[in-house]
Amino acid sequence: MVSFLTHFTAEIRKLKGTRVIWLAAIAPFFVVITAWLAAFLNGDRMYVRGVNPWIDFTGHVLIGWTLFVFPIYVSLLSALFHSIEHRADMWKMVYSLPIPRAVVYFVKFLLFTAIVFFSHILLWGMAESGGWLLGIARPSLDFQFYSLHRVLLEGCSGCFLAGLGVVAIQFFLGFRYSSFLIPAGMGLLITMTGAISRSWPVSQASPYLWAVSFFNSSIDVHNWQYIFILLGIVTYCLVGLAGKYSAPDRI
Amino acid sequence: MTPIIQISQLSHCFGKQQVLHDLSLEIPSGSLFGFLGPNGSGKTTTIRLLLGLLKSQNNAIRIFGQDIRSCRESILRRTGALIESPALYLHLSAHDNLEIIRSARQSDKRQLAEVLEIVGLSGQARQKTGEYSLGMRQRLGIAMAMIGNPELLILDEPTNGLDPAGIRQIRELLLALCQHHGKTVFVSSHLLDEIEKTVSHLAILHDGRLLFQGSLAQLHEQQPLQLAIETDNNLHAAEILRNANFRIPEITQDRLFVAVAEKHQIDRINRLLLEEGLCVYELNRKQRTLEEVFFSMTADPSRINL
Structure with missing residues (x-):
């Protein structure tokens, strides 16, 4: 346990001065600021008076995040995250330290997951703050009279859990291949393919679409497909474990 | 140790x-x-x-x-x-x-x-x-x-x-x-x-x-011993030693180098040269540097006596 915690702290230290944390913050910021600007500039036409404006605003944030930004963000993140070790052939140093190889792998796996989780917390916080700011900046939209706290929180949580499958797959690709292009390029390609073929039922088999499929094109909680959360968690556990045993020793 | x-x-x-x-x-x-x-x-x-x-x-x-x-x-x-x-x-x-x-x-x-x-x-x-x-x-x-x-x-x-x-x-x-x-x-x-x-x-x-x-x-110790010799006529000295079945790996202007297997051969070489009337100015055991040993070993590993 001591080894696990000390190694986790050391892994966090390695992120200092990298673009990993910046990316984790910029990705949700990009989605929220886009939805916010759309509401601020075009809200009068987008929102029906007398209807809770948070519904559409939350929908824009969550669907925008899950359909495009989230899978692309995870793909780029995996490439950036693993380049810390790949870039200067750090594996020989990492594996010549008295740390079990399983600890090396799982600490990285959990830290990667924690960064994605951090982005979802930011997404939730920024969306809440964005709506609140709209209530001040554009009182005519009526954001200040309504709220959708629970849906936004549950939506962000569901999106994170349903997206865990992609997290594990992209982590494995980044860990396995030292080239930046493979995890980033494959993630981008699969995301684009999924977005284009989203109307085909078979596309729902792609873990890259599970986060958006969870919402079933709606932020009505009764429409949400919780099976994708289950699939995300199961895939995360299976790919995470298989990754440890199928990845070659990085040296 | x-x-x-x-x-x-x-x-x-x-x-x-x-x-x-x-x-x-x-x-x-x-x-x-x-x-x-x-x-x-x-x-x-x-x-x-x-x-x-x-x-x-x-x-x-x-x-x-x-x-x-x-x-x-x-x-x-x-x-x-x-x-x-x-x-x-x-x-x-x-x-x-x-x-x-x-x-x-x-x-x-x-x-x-x-x-x-x-x-x-x-x-x-x-x-x-x-x-x-x-x-x-x-x-x-x-x-x-x-x-x-x-x-x-x-x-x-x-x-x-x-x-x-x-x-x-x-x-x-x-x-x-x-x-x-x-x-x-x-x-x-x-x-x-x-x-x-x-x-x-x-x-x-x-x-x-x-x-x-x-x-x-x-x-x-494992390296064959070499003797650096300087005389008043190195070419003649080399001829004498060759005739006595000594191997001469190298002759320079000032010295000749003779491969010797055992210490007592040094004494024999000295006597041979003196008996032929040559003036012997130097008889010096040459220590090969690690670099020389390394290159001779890696160039022809079969010659190494382990």
């Missing part, structure tokens, strides 16, 4: 290519052990196997009396290593790089300042290592290997990229670590002159096969 590293009949293949052939080595505890060999001879592969970075195909490696395959972490806790060029997080400072190693080794925080002082990087501890020169990186790599006060240091080309002053500094550091701190230092290097000045024991590897292991004195 008891061996701290024991390698017995270690073989290793990359695919179908065998890179190590039944390598057996014993590194005495407290020694400064030089590991020599041309590029591609299997030095780095051996070092990677020693550190468990490559899986050995049999239980051929024992360090501190333990099998590297089953006791990897316990061995690595007592071993510091620098493999080829130092692996550094270039976006971090020297202090942060050392702190990562220190936390993994769970050693005292005060050690960071100590090792930085030893390698002369105290003033640049907060500078990003990406801005370091090659020599500074090399010195930081050695500092990283020293974190945790390991009993055994395995250093692959530690003087790479260092200027003469830096090389001398590392030489003195290695000697001090070995002589005053009781460390065992296993060092591979291409700088034969440096190895000769530093090591107590050495091994020579060629094409994955061990050509020699032992002390420097033993290596020199």
